[in-house]
Amino acid sequence: MAGDLSTKTPTTRMYIRVALLLGLLTAIEVALFYIVELGPMSQGMANPLLISLAIAKFLIVVGYFMHLKYEIPLLSRTFAIGAILALGLYAIVIVETLFRTAG
Amino acid sequence: MSAGTAHGHDLHESTGVENRKLGMWFFLSSEFLFFGALITNYLLFKGRLDQSDELYPFNFYDIPFTSVSSFVLLMSSLTMVLAHHALHEGDQERTRTWLLATAGLGLVFLGGQYFEFTEFALNGASLSAAPVWSAFFVLTGFHGAHVLIGVVMLLVLFGTSLRSPTGLSEHHGLNVELVGLYWHFVDIIWIVIFTIIYLIP
Numbered sequence: 001m002a003g004d005l006s007t008k009t010p011t012t013r014m015y016i017r018v019a020l021l022l023g024l025l026t027a028i029e030v031a032l033f034y035i036v037e038l039g040p041m042s043q044g045m046a047n048p049l050l051i052s053l054a055i056a057k058f059l060i061v062v063g064y065f066m067h068l069k070y071e072i073p074l075l076s077r078t079f080a081i082g083a084i085l086a087l088g089l090y091a092i093v094i095v096e097t098l099f100r101t102a103g
Numbered sequence: 104m105s106a107g108t109a110h111g112h113d114l115h116e117s118t119g120v121e122n123r124k125l126g127m128w129f130f131l132s133s134e135f136l137f138f139g140a141l142i143t144n145y146l147l148f149k150g151r152l153d154q155s156d157e158l159y160p161f162n163f164y165d166i167p168f169t170s171v172s173s174f175v176l177l178m179s180s181l182t183m184v185l186a187h188h189a190l191h192e193g194d195q196e197r198t199r200t201w202l203l204a205t206a207g208l209g210l211v212f213l214g215g216q217y218f219e220f221t222e223f224a225l226n227g228a229s230l231s232a233a234p235v236w237s238a239f240f241v242l243t244g245f246h247g248a249h250v251l252i253g254v255v256m257l258l259v260l261f262g263t264s265l266r267s268p269t270g271l272s273e274h275h276g277l278n279v280e281l282v283g284l285y286w287h288f289v290d291i292i293w294i295v296i297f298t299i300i301y302l303i304p
Contacts (some may be wrong), residue, residue, distance in 0.1 A: 082132025086139035
């Protein structure tokens, strides 16, 4: 295997457990969607939970499947810079548009 | 640039990471801006529609169907990482099997997307029906294009592995890792799309 792959990569069993966890989190997301549809929970309450679940899934895939958990910090920083830039930039765009349309 | 040697294979790096791998991470990082723009575009156009509008996207979405598609793509990340892991262990046969399984799951996802797009269009939500639908089709279509490119790369790796008597070499091992990184990235983008576009009205 090409040189810089970390020797601390997870085992097959670990990968399967991670995938099962991802499946479970997806099932919880879909269940939340239907709980809101049926009425017991408001959309306002569900949204932070849905976003938290998506962030958790995102971090699990990046950490375990993309091995970022086991790589040198340079790669994490490279990846994080793009994500933070995009999040910041488009948050500004959305807020600015909301203010402009409200005004 | 410095060149080191590990296991008889030249490593081109000056940062502790192979240059091609670092390049892939930079590329994936820049892709956030690309998909971020498309997601923002969709959200802004969606905000202009009232929920009672007949073209409001949530009147069209089939959540159970898209949930299954999302699950398929998530599981393709598992098969991808298992292909990478099998190659790391030197098991060429399992590597080939998992690469093919990943490509197959990617094709299932694309088939689902084609079905979904067709259903939407038949129900009046075409590309030109409303700005929000243009934004939706461009966003999910570009994601689908990324999946298709991933499938092609996986099949090329599979073909390379079949052609070579010794399977994928150490050099190709890095290619598997790079394609894997790309594939997982496509998966995490779908994680975001599924939640923001489909689950949050």
